[in-house]
Amino acid sequence: METQIKEALTETLNALDRLLGLFRVERMLHLIIGVVGFILLVYAIVLLLNNKEVNTTLLVALFGSSGLITVSSARITYFFNKAFKLVEDIIHSLITGGKK
Numbered sequence: 001m002e003t004q005i006k007e008a009l010t011e012t013l014n015a016l017d018r019l020l021g022l023f024r025v026e027r028m029l030h031l032i033i034g035v036v037g038f039i040l041l042v043y044a045i046v047l048l049l050n051n052k053e054v055n056t057t058l059l060v061a062l063f064g065s066s067g068l069i070t071v072s073s074a075r076i077t078y079f080f081n082k083a084f085k086l087v088e089d090i091i092h093s094l095i096t097g098g099k100k
Helices: 002-022 024-051 056-096
Strands: none
Touching: 002 024, 002 056, 024 056
């Protein structure tokens, strides 16, 4: 029984590795978008401190950059939550013997 569990866990981790590998490009893209959003946010803060006045360009930079950061971090978190939920479900089914 233990060898079956070890084999199942090994296959699960291999499947998780393949799953994360499939979405590696998309995760990197969201990471790059998050970094660009952060740089844009810092630029908007510098503009705000230098100009002392708020205009449309500054507001677009502030809200746009914070939106980019939010969306990219939410998508990365979603990928990892789904992947680890899959592993959790498989381990739970192995422990309980497939019973709910």
